[in-house]
Amino acid sequence: MKKIAILGSTGSIGTSALKVIEKHRDRFRVVGLAAGKNLELLRKQMEAFQPEIVSVATREASEVLQKLCSSNGIQVCHGSQGLIEVATYPKAELVISALVGALGLLPTYRAIQAGKNLALANKEPLVMAGGLIMKEVAERGVSLLPIDSEHSALFQCLLNCKKEEVRRVILTASGGPFLDLPMERFGQITVKEAIQHPNWQMGRKISVDSATLMNKGLEVIEAYWLFGFPIEKIDIVIHPQSVVHCLLELNDGSLLAHLGTPDMQIPIQYALSFPERLNSPIPRLPLTEMGPLEFRPPDKERFPCLGLACRALREGGTMPTVLSAANEVAVASFLVGEVQFLAIPSIIEETMEQHQCTPLSSIKQALEVNQWAMERAKALINSKYKNR
Ligand SMILES: NC(=O)c1ccc[n+]([C@@H]2O[C@H](COP(=O)([O-])OP(=O)(O)OC[C@H]3O[C@@H](n4cnc5c(N)ncnc54)[C@H](OP(=O)(O)O)[C@@H]3O)[C@@H](O)[C@H]2O)c1
Numbered sequence: 396m397k398k399i400a401i402l403g404s405t406g407s408i409g410t411s412a413l414k415v416i417e418k419h420r421d422r423f424r425v426v427g428l429a430a431g432k433n434l435e436l437l438r439k440q441m442e443a444f445q446p447e448i449v450s451v452a453t454r455e456a457s458e459v460l461q462k463l464c465s466s467n468g469i470q471v472c473h474g475s476q477g478l479i480e481v482a483t484y485p486k487a488e489l490v491i492s493a494l495v496g497a498l499g500l501l502p503t504y505r506a507i508q509a510g511k512n513l514a515l516a517n518k519e520p521l522v523m524a525g526g527l528i529m530k531e532v533a534e535r536g537v538s539l540l541p542i543d544s545e546h547s548a549l550f551q552c553l554l555n556c557k558k559e560e561v562r563r564v565i566l567t568a569s570g571g572p573f574l575d576l577p578m579e580r581f582g583q584i585t586v587k588e589a590i591q592h593p594n595w596q597m598g599r600k601i602s603v604d605s606a607t608l609m610n611k612g613l614e615v616i617e618a619y620w621l622f623g624f625p626i627e628k629i630d631i632v633i634h635p636q637s638v639v640h641c642l643l644e645l646n647d648g649s650l651l652a653h654l655g656t657p658d659m660q661i662p663i664q665y666a667l668s669f670p671e672r673l674n675s676p677i678p679r680l681p682l683t684e685m686g687p688l689e690f691r692p693p694d695k696e697r698f699p700c701l702g703l704a705c706r707a708l709r710e711g712g713t714m715p716t717v718l719s720a721a722n723e724v725a726v727a728s729f730l731v732g733e734v735q736f737l738a739i740p741s742i743i744e745e746t747m748e749q750h751q752c753t754p755l756s757s758i759k760q761a762l763e764v765n766q767w768a769m770e771r772a773k774a775l776i777n778s779k780y781k782n783r
Pocket of ligand 1: 496
């Protein structure tokens with residue numbers, strides 16, 4: 396029985412992870428859950444899975460939760476320390492890292508330091524401090540398995556060849572809801588349109604990241620750190636059907652591909668059960684009814700976030716941290732109607748231009764740079780981009 400703690404249990408990945416665990420109760424047991432504000436859902440999850448420790452965003456929320464589920468012996472904590480308590484809970488063997496944004500960096504890092512194996516969905520910590528995280532993973536001898544569907548697919552393809560035989564890694568991108576929208580219409584994009592992903596049901600931030608293609612840029616950085624391929628070997632191809640999750644081009648021109656129904660329960664389950672492959676009730680790909688699969692190059696002019704992410708990775712050091720932080724702030728501002736969709740790449744680019752890039756040597760430094768970039772991006776929004 397694998398004992399699991401979930402950071403972000405009430406989110407899109409967290410709830411999918413619990414569906415997987417529900418179907419395999421003989422294999423997995425939940426010992427810890429951490430959520431933000433959705434107390435009603437967390438309470439239901441606590442009833443269903445009986446964790447030993449839970450955490451919520453604030454002290455007030457933890458007091459409400461304690462009243463809701465009085466005297467059942469569950470340890471209730473809160474805030475950033477609460478996330479760390481769940482991430483390092485002694486009985487947890489595997490931690491599912493599914494918080495969103497920079498918030499996940501410290502608890503994810505502390506989980507590794509505490510010797511936990513990781514199933515990683517929260518990609519921003521890898522973007523912010525991938526070198527430090529991978530070094531800690533190696534030194535502690537823990538396993539880090541990706542949940543992101545493209546990286547799970549890449550991990551699986553790589554089991555079938557040697558890394559030196561790979562000429563090109565091809566990450567596929569759906570292209571998001573604005574794949575064919577003319578540039579002149581980008582100024583009128585609404586929040587509702589931006590969070591309507593054609594193939595995946597996801598949280599609000601990653602949905603906007605998919606619409607700007609920043610998500611794919613973050614995934615290039617994620618692939619760089621997870622698998623150690625140089626940026627020149629990582630390519631992006633737009634594949635609107637989201638059926639092929641990645642391709643590996645080998646030295647002899649052969650392509651290895653991973654295909655599957657676009658449902659996050661599949662890569663989540665694989666990350667939990669690896670090296671085993673368990674049954675899944677997710678509908679099979681209806682191959683003969685699917686229609687054609689398309690592949691096209693990305694349009695870097697309409698989607699400049701892709702280029703910004705590659706530039707940040709090339710510059711290295713603290714620049715990817717700045718990219719991630721500025722993006723997080725710009726997306727949050729867009730989601731509350733403060734800035735236009737079109738302003739997102741400009742805010743990120745200007746924040747990057749104001750940053751003096753230095754080597755990244757500690758998690759503390761990554762958090763400080765993240766804070767600096769968030770404040771810079773907020774200042775730019777207030778002075779230049781708000782409600783224009
Ligand atoms: N969704 C996908 O299909 C998908 C696919 C690949 C990778 N990812 C990555 O996985 C991560 C999670 O994505 P998601 O779509 O699942 O996000 P989401 O639906 O927005 O979920 C975020 C989770 O974080 C919790 N949270 C937010 N603020 C918090 C705080 N201050 N303290 C404690 N918990 C807090 C939320 O709790 P409350 O809701 O209770 O406030 C929720 O449980 C992201 O990094 C994303 O890029 C997602």
